[in-house]
Amino acid sequence: MTAITDLGLAGLRDGFRAGDFSAREIADAFNGAVAGAKALNAFIIETPDHATAAAEAADRARAAGELLPLSGVPLGIKDLFCTAGHQTTAASHMLGGFTPTYESTVTGKLFAAGAGMLGKLNLDQFAMGSSNETSAYGNVVSPWRRNDGGNAPLAPGGSSGGSSSAIAARIVPAATGTDTGGSIRQPAAFTGIAGIKPTYGRCSRFGIVAFASSLDQAGAMAQDVRDSAILLEAMSGFDPKDSTSLDVAVPKWEANLSSDLKGKKVGIPKEYRVDNMPAEIDALWRQGIEWLRDAGAEIVDVSLPHTRYALPTYYIIAPAEASSNLARYDGVRYGLRDLPEGANLQEMYAATRAAGFGPEVKRRILIGTYVLSAGYYDAYYTKAQKVRALIARDFEEAFRQVDVLLTPTAPSAAFALGEKSADPLEMYLNDVFTVPASLAGVPAMSVPAGLDGQGLPLGLQIIGRPLDEQGVLNAGLAIEQRAGFTAKPQNWWAK
């Protein structure tokens, strides 16, 4: 029999409903797996009591015949989501010990749907990073290792690296993530799991520690496409507390999953064929095209002419919004306060922010402050907003011809921790394929599609029309079924 911790979200839900095991057994199995996987550093805090309490409630609900959509399922929660009564730090020293008195809308929905929480997952500090090397609580380690015998610790991707590492290691069945420029999709690709960023506005941003408000969007990370659909359905929906929340119904994504792509057109954007892309990624992309053709889709070459400007546009807009959003961390209302002897208010702000933010966060705040400052606002910020309009228009025009786009998720497989952290610009280039969809606000997902020569996972990305998460999930399912990705990391971390 398959171990409980190997069953995905759907397997746990259905097995629990069928009476194969109790919710308490599920919670105990995962709490044990989490406690035994400290070597991954995937969690900032563990919350076994929350998972156990939800499991006991689920067992009572089953006995009473009152099952909820996620009854019996424990989840990992990225530590960017405020959870009432449980520390929320955004992996920062600034918010060390911060215990929200309110619940984020997304976690509120998940708990109301019956889910329990195994703990708060580590991430790049304030979600700024692509490798999980900027957390104030130490690097997350990927469960994967290269097959060269060197055992170099690898990056799980970022910023949702605690989520991706924990799912790949099977210490959580599924987890929340957030994606500002690829923070769900790139870590999913690095660790051989599925992850979907829905249309901007699908999931409420209320109670999620803000990074770049016009880009931030919560999403689902899980072992496979079906589990992603189930989790996303439970997370999505209109929220009057978020003025950018979309007042549209949440479709039944899981029930409508279909890998039959007859009549669908899949666009292949030529601008994603970048210089220096490893041959293995190019080959996988070609393989993906064949898989979608096999599923019945027609393949169409398309052009997104402003693709190469997406990354520099992003690195103006995201830091600009971050510098504004992170102004709230000043040592007055919550979080760290550093008050040097005899300091005045201004000096307290400056000392607090110097002590509370890590180097990458400071770097982005300074860039953002610079591009928004008098004299440079139009040259940088307004210019970037205009280029963003052109990038969004590229997608609109492509989606007049095709239903979804297929691209690689990341320009490389997972790199070793420390390998790219010396050069911020080189790190930023890791998001080259994920950032354009973020700027356009369209849904996009990564599905595991193969292994490279070093035995590391590679992902393919599907990008869809606004609000067409179903089209994205369906194309993802078609790839998943044909890729037959079953590789798992060797368990070296368990005690």
Next chain:
Amino acid sequence: MSVDAATVRKIASLARIAVTDGDVEAMVPELNNILGWIEQLGEVDTDGVAPLAAVIPNHQRLRDDVVTDGNIRDKVLANAPQAEHGFFAVPKVIE
């Protein structure tokens, strides 16, 4: 354009982040490198293009002008580094 040490000090001051001489020295080349790379946007012809603010069309919603919460002072102050007499406390601002 090129960022020098004085500019880094100025933006750090605007951003309310204390910096040491060592910080400034490290940040000058880093910020120049990133800003130099961003300069490539100058190549893009954006004449007549309206800046994009809202990425997915959405309406500004107005709610009824009524109080929807309140009386949660203790919750608001629960995470304050220093709270006194029901207020956030800060160093003296006015002599």
